[in-house]
Amino acid sequence: MKKRGKGIAATFYGTGYGNGFPDVSKAVAEVDHDGNVNIYVCATEVGQGAKTIIIQMVAEILGLGMNDIHLISEDTSQTLDTGTAAASRQTYNTGNAVKKAVEVLKSKLLEKAKEHLKLPSLLGLEVKDKVIYLKTFPKKRVCFKDLIEEKISVEETFTAQTVQMDEETGQGAPYWPYTFSCYGVEVEVDTETGIIEVIKGVCAQDVGRAINPELIEGQIDGGFSMGLGYGIMEKLNCKDGEIKNNKFSKYLIPTALDMPELEKIIVEDPESSAPFGAKGIGEPVILPAAPAILNAIYDAIGVRFYEIPVTPDKVLSEINREI
Amino acid sequence: MINKCINPKTVEEALDILESNGKDVKLIAGGTDLVIDLRNNKIDKNILMNISKLKELRFITIDENEITIGSGTKFIEIIENQHIKEKIVGLWKACKSVGSPQIRNMGTIGGNICNGSMAADSVPPLLALDATALIIGKNKTRSVPLRELYLDKGKVDIADDEILYAIKFHRLREKESISFEKLGLRKALAIARISCSIYINLENNSIKDIKIATGALGKYPQRENHIEKRLVNKKVDEIILKDIAEEMSKHVSKRLKGRSSRSFKSIAIKGIFAEAYKSAIKGANDESHKSHNK
Ligand SMILES: Cc1cc2nc3c(=O)[nH]c(=O)nc-3n(C[C@H](O)[C@H](O)[C@H](O)COP(=O)(O)OP(=O)(O)OC[C@H]3O[C@@H](n4cnc5c(N)ncnc54)[C@H](O)[C@@H]3O)c2cc1C
Numbered sequence: 001m002k003k004r005g006k007g008i009a010a011t012f013y014g015t016g017y018g019n020g021f022p023d024v025s026k027a028v029a030e031v032d033h034d035g036n037v038n039i040y041v042c043a044t045e046v047g048q049g050a051k052t053i054i055i056q057m058v059a060e061i062l063g064l065g066m067n068d069i070h071l072i073s074e075d076t077s078q079t080l081d082t083g084t085a086a087a088s089r090q091t092y093n094t095g096n097a098v099k100k101a102v103e104v105l106k107s108k109l110l111e112k113a114k115e116h117l118k119l120p121s122l123l124g125l126e127v128k129d130k131v132i133y134l135k136t137f138p139k140k141r142v143c144f145k146d147l148i149e150e151k152i153s154v155e156e157t158f159t160a161q162t163v164q165m166d167e168e169t170g171q172g173a174p175y176w177p178y179t180f181s182c183y184g185v186e187v188e189v190d191t192e193t194g195i196i197e198v199i200k201g202v203c204a205q206d207v208g209r210a211i212n213p214e215l216i217e218g219q220i221d222g223g224f225s226m227g228l229g230y231g232i233m234e235k236l237n238c239k240d241g242e243i244k245n246n247k248f249s250k251y252l253i254p255t256a257l258d259m260p261e262l263e264k265i266i267v268e269d270p271e272s273s274a275p276f277g278a279k280g281i282g283e284p285v286i287l288p289a290a291p292a293i294l295n296a297i298y299d300a301i302g303v304r305f306y307e308i309p310v311t312p313d314k315v316l317s318e319i320n321r322e323i
Numbered sequence: 324m325i326n327k328c329i330n331p332k333t334v335e336e337a338l339d340i341l342e343s344n345g346k347d348v349k350l351i352a353g354g355t356d357l358v359i360d361l362r363n364n365k366i367d368k369n370i371l372m373n374i375s376k377l378k379e380l381r382f383i384t385i386d387e388n389e390i391t392i393g394s395g396t397k398f399i400e401i402i403e404n405q406h407i408k409e410k411i412v413g414l415w416k417a418c419k420s421v422g423s424p425q426i427r428n429m430g431t432i433g434g435n436i437c438n439g440s441m442a443a444d445s446v447p448p449l450l451a452l453d454a455t456a457l458i459i460g461k462n463k464t465r466s467v468p469l470r471e472l473y474l475d476k477g478k479v480d481i482a483d484d485e486i487l488y489a490i491k492f493h494r495l496r497e498k499e500s501i502s503f504e505k506l507g508l509r510k511a512l513a514i515a516r517i518s519c520s521i522y523i524n525l526e527n528n529s530i531k532d533i534k535i536a537t538g539a540l541g542k543y544p545q546r547e548n549h550i551e552k553r554l555v556n557k558k559v560d561e562i563i564l565k566d567i568a569e570e571m572s573k574h575v576s577k578r579l580k581g582r583s584s585r586s587f588k589s590i591a592i593k594g595i596f597a598e599a600y601k602s603a604i605k606g607a608n609d610e611s612h613k614s615h616n617k
Pocket of ligand 1: 349350351352353354355356357358374394395420421422423426429430431432433434435436437438442443444445481485486487488512513514515
């Protein structure tokens with residue numbers, strides 16, 4: 001018999017290394033004498049879209065198209081340390097460092113433009129497509145190339161706030177900021193074979209600000225699939241610290257066909273300390289999937305599982321114990 | 324260790340090579356099983372002969388009574404065959420469930436049969452269709468019922484100087500059908516944990532003939548004769564499926580004694596068997612219905 005059930009799970013996740021560990025990102029922003037905008041960071045792109053959103057942030061601040069920005073990343077001979085692409089921290093940490101550097105760069109450019117255009121004030125100066133002009137009188141303008149004889153380079157550092165937890169009491173403020181997620185899923189459990197099918201998912205994800213909604217949806221798809229595998233498929237079979245299930249023919253992860261239809265809800269509540277309010281969601285999008293699935297299994301067959309993955313053999317043995 | 328690869332242009336050339344050198348030669352068709360064995364140093368022969376380019380092994384012929392599928396036919400070609408899709412539904416479903424599109428584009432039905440895996444998806448439906456293997460060598464051919472081809476785990480009754488040429492079975496007529504069900508742990512790229520295929524021939528709402536084959540429940544895919552005997556010549560309405568499934572379960576439990584998968588498989592077979600049975604009955608009824616309407 002096929003039994004359906006629904007479950008929800010809500011989670012929160014602390015961005016960054018946390019627990020007092022130094023969490024530092026350094027970024028360099030420059031305009032060279034040809035008017036090129038170069039950004040130097042070391043935000044490893046692992047498919048999460050770090051490079052895209054960094055470029056978007058720079059484009060936003062300097063009024064440029066995405067193609068006008070030259071991003072140098074993942075090259076330690078040219079860049080400073082931006083920390084790891086881990087802990088869902090690149091958008092928040094490196095984003096902040098980049099934003100700081102580019103904003104300082106921008107104010108330097110505006111200062112130069114003010115002098116070049118012989119204006120009494122910075123007021124009303126705008127930057128767009130590598131041209132700085134006076135909004136009320138756009139003929140007053142100068143392009144980056146004509147403005148800059150020697151390249152202007154700005155280095156900035158962002159250090160996240162974190163407090164080490166008291167070892168005795170476990171108290172403290174280990175992370176800043178936090179990200180919140182809530183998923184609901186519907187499953188169908190085949191009581192004859194123990195197969196669990198996740199048939200629908202609704203994913204509400206707090207993102208602070210969605211700098212790139214499509215990337216967030218992609219992250220939710222990927223995160224959900226990882227959470228799904230974590231919850232009902234992926235079995236390492238660790239014995240004395242050694243992974244015994246070490247073949248992908250046996251260590252199963254979900255395929256595209258195992259993914260249910262997902263409805264995604266992007267919750268925007270800008271984080272005051274974040275660049276444009278945006279928080280990282282790389283790991284948060286994984287977290288609620290497995291607990292929501294386990295809750296849905298309980299709703300479907302009345303069995304509480306406290307261990308993952310909930311594989312068909314475990315389902316069958318529990319169902320048959322109940323009888 | 325393989326130290327030589329041969330690409331024969333014709334089946335005849337291939338058979339010549341096998342006649343003179345057979346004991347040193349390993350055949351490769353799609354390579355989707357063999358390449359993994361090569362990587363794991365499981366092949367002790369030193370010549371690899373590629374038969375995947377031999378067009379003579381790649382065909383599906385459907386004549387008045389029989390369907391013959393060349394051993395080199397790829398799963399994708401079987402899936403795209405309209406007759407198989409509509410009439411030999413169980414075989415179609417099994418081939419469609421193999422691996423992923425990439426594997427189905429490379430893997431052959433001959434490789435699936437000859438690799439001798441207990442979980443080979445195309446084999447249970449072929450067993451239920453009571454298919455015959457056509458085996459050829461230099462100046463010799465022989466036919467072996469598929470159910471007799473398997474000697475042991477991973478071992479088939481094909482000699483060093485022979486190749487599987489094709490697999491042959493009867494066309495299905497009115498009131499005949501074949502079903503296939505597979506229990507995989509995910510929806511694609513899943514090796515069968517259990518598979519079951521059932522051929523049924525109905526007459527006046529009773530089972531005139533039934534052939535049941537299972538996969539992944541023993542050393543190799545096999546027929547379940549004892550269950551067949553319980554069902555043949557019975558009125559469909561009088562069959563208590565639950566009891567038969569229970570019997571199947573007991574049998575599987577006995578067969579898998581001592582294996583860690585025993586408790587899971589002996590329960591799960593009930594659902595898979597019942598599904599395969601129901602869809603075979605439905606298929607046979609639909610088939611008669613269709614021809615009535617003609
Ligand atoms: C990722 C992946 C997923 C898979 N999923 C499935 C699955 O879901 N279901 C399933 O059943 N299988 C699956 N397989 C196994 C494999 O794809 C099939 O068994 C396939 O049919 C093998 O055919 P092939 O042409 O690639 O054989 P090969 O690897 O070329 O050969 C297999 C064996 O058969 C022998 N052989 C081949 N042709 C002949 C012949 N004409 N005469 C005599 N001997 C011959 C070879 O010498 C070799 O020993 C999977 C494999 C992979 C890598």
